[in-house]
Amino acid sequence: MNLSGRLIDAFLALEETRRFAVAARRCNVSASAFSQMIGRLEEQVGARLFDRDTRNVALTPEGQAFSAGAHRIADEIRATLSDLKDRAALDTGRVAVAAPPSLGADWLPRLLAGFQRTHPGVALRLLDVVSDRCLALVAAGEVDFGLNAQRGNDLEFDSSLLFNERFFVVCPRTDPLAARAALKFADLKGRPFVQTVRTGSVWQQTQAWLAKAQVHDTGLEVTQFGTLAGLIEGGFGISIVPELALLLCRRPGLAAVPLDERQAVRPIYRIRRRGRTLSAAAQALWDEIAAQAPAGIPGRPARRGRRAATPARSG
Amino acid sequence: MNLSGRLIDAFLALEETRRFAVAARRCNVSASAFSQMIGRLEEQVGARLFDRDTRNVALTPEGQAFSAGAHRIADEIRATLSDLKDRAALDTGRVAVAAPPSLGADWLPRLLAGFQRTHPGVALRLLDVVSDRCLALVAAGEVDFGLNAQRGNDLEFDSSLLFNERFFVVCPRTDPLAARAALKFADLKGRPFVQTVRTGSVWQQTQAWLAKAQVHDTGLEVTQFGTLAGLIEGGFGISIVPELALLLCRRPGLAAVPLDERQAVRPIYRIRRRGRTLSAAAQALWDEIAAQAPAGIPGRPARRGRRAATPARSG
DNA sequence: GTCAATTACGTTCTCCGTAAGGATG
C-alpha cells in the first residue's frame, strides 16, 4: 500500500550489510528505530523478509523476491529525482523561445550563445516569427515564452517591457536623406516605400504614422529584412527598420538614419502564459534576458546597437 | 530523499483528474490533506509540479518530467507487491524438496500431484537423492527442505519425525524365505546379499545388523532399486528394502517379507535449515506432507504400503 | 560476559481533519 523510499533504503542497507547496527548507522537512525523500520516494512509487504537472530541476518525466499523489486524501485526513484535535480541545476532541460526576426539577427543569438556556455546541458530552440504567431506559440505552450513587440491580452499573457527599440530609416547612401543626422516622419513625405509583412509588428506600428506622412506605398511587401535591403538598394524605395535589425540591412550602398520621433519606438516585451510556471531552464533564460537587455525603459530612447552591427550612417 | 508511495499515488490521481477535490476523494483523504500532500511532494522533489489556481490544474514542465518517473515507480511498486502477494497466496512460487528414492517411488509423487492440483501456480521440484546429499542440499539452501532417514546435526538442521518405515526382505519367490510371514535378522545368516549404495541411509542403517547376522556380502552395490530387484531376480542374492520402495521391486519372480525386528525401522524426518523461514509455498507443502504422512510414530510400526504397491508376499 | 537484535516507553513530529481564508468566475 504505502511503502516509503526510506523503508526501501533500509531494506537495501540491511540486505547489503547483513547487520542491523551497521545498516542503522548508514540510514542515520538508531538500531532500535531501524529494527522497527524493518518490522514495519515486513508488515506492509505482508511477508517476513529477513531471517534473523542476534548473530545472523539472511533473506527469506520472499525477501529475495522483494529484493529484485526493491532495487528496481530504488533505481527508479533515484533516476527520477536525479533528473529533476538536473533540471533544477540546469544540467538538462529544454527551452524554446519565440522572438521577432530583428532580435534573432544578432542580439538574441549572442545572448543564447552565452547562456549555452553557462548551461551546456540545456537544449535551446529559437523560433523567429512574426508578432501574431509569437503570441499563438506562447498561448499554445509550444514555446516557454516569447519576446514580442505586442503584449497580447492580459488575461492570457503575462508581459513585461524589456526595452524600447528605436526605428531607423534605411535608404540608399546616395539619397539626400542619408546625409541627415536624424529624421522626422514629415521628412519622408511622398517617398516610395517598401513594407515589411502586415502580420509583423513593424508594419502594424508604423502604418498609421506613415499614412499620416503620406508616403508612397510601392505595394512591395517582404518578410525578410535581407530582401527588404535588396529592394532598397535596387532603388525601389526606402523603409523603416528597427534598430536591432540593422545588421541585416548592412549593405555598401545603404545608409541608416535614426527616426527621431517620441512615439516612434518599438517596445519589446517578455511574454509568458499567465499562471504557468516556467521550467528551471526557461526561468534562467528568462532572467538572463532581462539582465542582458539593452538599456531603454519607457521614456528613455533605446540604447544604440553595437557599432559593428549598424550600417554606415552616411557616405 | 524519502518519498512515499502514497504521495506518488496522490500525484497520479491529480494528474489524471486535474481536480484536487476529486483526486482527494480517490485517495480517501480530505481536500485539505490532499493539498498538503501535493505540497509535501513538491517540497520533497524540490520543484513545483502543478500550476494551479481555483479553476485550473496543469502540470508544470518539471511536473511532466516527474510524471514519467512517477508512473514507472508506481508500476514497480505495484508489480513487486503483487508478486509478493501471489507468493503468499501460493499463486506462484517454487518449492524444491529432496527425498530418498523410496519416497520418490510412489508416495511423494502422489502427494505432490495432489498439492499441484490445489496450488497450480507453484512450481514443484523433487530431487531424489541419497541421505548425505539430501542434508547437503538443505544446508546449501538448494532445496527448501528435505525428507530423510538421517536428521543431521541439530545446530544446522531442524528435523521432526514424519513416520517410521518398515523394512522388507526381498528375495526370489522360489526362495524358502518367501514362504515365511515375517523374518528376523538371524534368518538371513550366510545368505548372499546385494547392497544399496553406502552413502544411502538404508545401507547405513542395516549394515551393523547384517554384519551381526553374518550375511554374505556379494560386493554388488547399486543405486537404483530397480537394478537391485533385477539382481535379486537374477539370483545374485537377497536384499532389504524399505516399505515404500517395494513398488520398485515388484517383479513376478520376487517376494517381499516384512522384517520383524523392533529396531529395524527406518525413520523419515522432515528436515529444514534451522532458523530459516520457509516460503509460503514451501510451508504449505511442509504442512501437507505432515498431514499426509503414513501413520507411524516412534514405537508404532509403520502402516503397510498400498496393496497394489507391494509385490506378492509369497508364491 | 559480551555483542547484537528486540522490546518498553516517553518524546517529538508528521499527518490528517475541521474550520476559516482567499481567489476566481
Added chain:
DNA sequence: CATCCTTACGGAGAACGTAATTGAC
C-alpha cells in the same frame, strides 16, 4: 455568491531515541 484550493490549528498516531531485555556465542 458559489466553487475550489489553501492556510490555520488542534488532535491522533507514527516514528524515533534511550534504556532495559532477550538471545546467541
